[in-house]
């Protein structure tokens with residue numbers, strides 16, 4: 001047993017014997033490496049599955065009294081959702097999984113951490129409502145994405161980032177107090193993130209959430225959007241070979257290829273000025289090819305035969321109009337804009353893949369396929385600014401990436417970044433995704449050097465493409481470009497977390 005018997009008993013008294021374990025094989029299963037970062041994982045001292053916010057608060061107090069750290073987790077899809085240092089327990093929130101209220105009139109939903117995208121999204125869509133469902137796939141926690149971590153997705157162009165959708169929040173602070181923010185404070189319900197006094201939404205979510213660093217969110221309300229596109233969709237087959245169709249004359253998907261990222265930016269801005277399109281995204285060509293194929297062999301064949309040089313910068317446009325007349329009007333604008341910005345329609349059979357996988361514009365159940373190559377992968381940058389700024393950042397990738405692609409340190413896909421416009425092109429985010437060979441003994445080191453090369457390029461150009469997150473040395477480095485916000489973030493952390501012990505993350 002890793003925890004002292006007395007502490008284990010105290011924790012077991014809160015959650016019940018059935019929902020705590022320190023058995024070696026259970027702990028080992030909860031330190032499994034995710035394939036994205038070269039961090040050596042430790043086992044947690046114990047894993048707990050609380051059933052309510054009150055139980056979470058009790059666990060946090062016991063941890064504090066006994067000098068233990070804790071990490072909240074739901075599906076554990078990223079490294080930060082695991083214990084990385086000794087003296088840490090994993091608080092798995094998957095049992096707290098109810099949709100508490102779905103208010104169609106005022107358009108919000110109140111959820112607990114264990115609610116997954118696959119649970120919430122279909123419920124909303126059949127009611128003509130939607131929200132920005134992160135492209136992590138169906139098993140991701142909606143609450144984690146909206147309140148505590150990232151949440152970027154394919155459909156932000158006609159909508160926005162998840163942080164704009166966060167309303168009332170219930171959070172267990174690092175001291176174990178249950179805090180209710182926004183309109184909840186005055187007993188006015190969940191509908192608003194603000195209330196008399198200072199708003200805490202920026203502290204809880206900011207750009208990408210605080211990953212449990214300021215507390216554990218146990219409930220939150222999410223603002224809902226009206227759904228553009230058919231409420232009904234047709235599915236065929238069984239995952240991962242399933243197909244998802246929108247049988248609607250109001251829905252169309254077009255994909256255009258570009259040679260220059262600045263032309264892509266011009267196209268995005270021109271479409272945004274006319275406010276046409278439901279989804280517009282300059283997508284990664286590497287994951288796109290992985291999703292389109294069913295085996296590693298098929299991937300390599302397609303990649304070399306037609307994608308690597310033929311579809312280097314795909315701009316995916318989904319029209320979801322309210323009438324056929326509106327769709328035809330939007331189509332005219334789309335084709336005019338593409339003509340003016342040098343966008344060339346890609347071969348029909350590639351475009352057809354999107355028509356048969358309209359799930360791409362919802363919750364992307366095919367996304368697991370991107371892990372099929374069996375290598376290591378990592379998404380970096382993940383920051384946002386204007387469309388122009390993101391295109392400049394994309395242009396500058398060529399300043400450092402060839403040293404890595406041409407020496408075989410990472411997979412040779414130099415244009416593998418996505419630019420997702422938001423709010424009809426009023427701003428945008430960028431994500432650069434790279435893969436490398438998991439069996440390469442220098443793979444982890446190469447990956448770190450690649451991250452550093454990307455960061456140095458951003459610092460040299462003063463690019464806002466890696467919004468500081470958390471409290472590690474990367475946040476310290478990038479904070480300089482964001483009005484020294486890392487200093488304020490550290491002060492906030494110290495004010496909210498008297499138990500804070502700075503830790504150096506080894507990358």
Ligand SMILES: Cc1cc2nc3c(=O)[nH]c(=O)nc-3n(C[C@H](O)[C@H](O)[C@H](O)COP(=O)(O)OP(=O)(O)OC[C@H]3O[C@@H](n4cnc5c(N)ncnc54)[C@H](O)[C@@H]3O)c2cc1C
Pocket residue numbers: 071072073074075076077078080081082093113134135136137139140141142143144145148149150151152153210211212213215216217218367368370
């Ligand atoms: C193939 C793949 C694709 C991905 N694509 C995307 C994407 O497109 N967009 C995106 O945003 N992310 C993406 N991710 C990253 C990430 O996995 C998800 O954003 C997030 O993990 C989804 O929720 P989860 O249940 O997996 O959270 P977890 O992985 O369990 O947790 C995520 C983080 O949030 C913290 N956390 C969890 N619950 C709470 C809580 N209640 N209170 C406070 N902190 C909490 C955890 O400690 C951890 O730091 C992707 C990951 C993978 C593996």
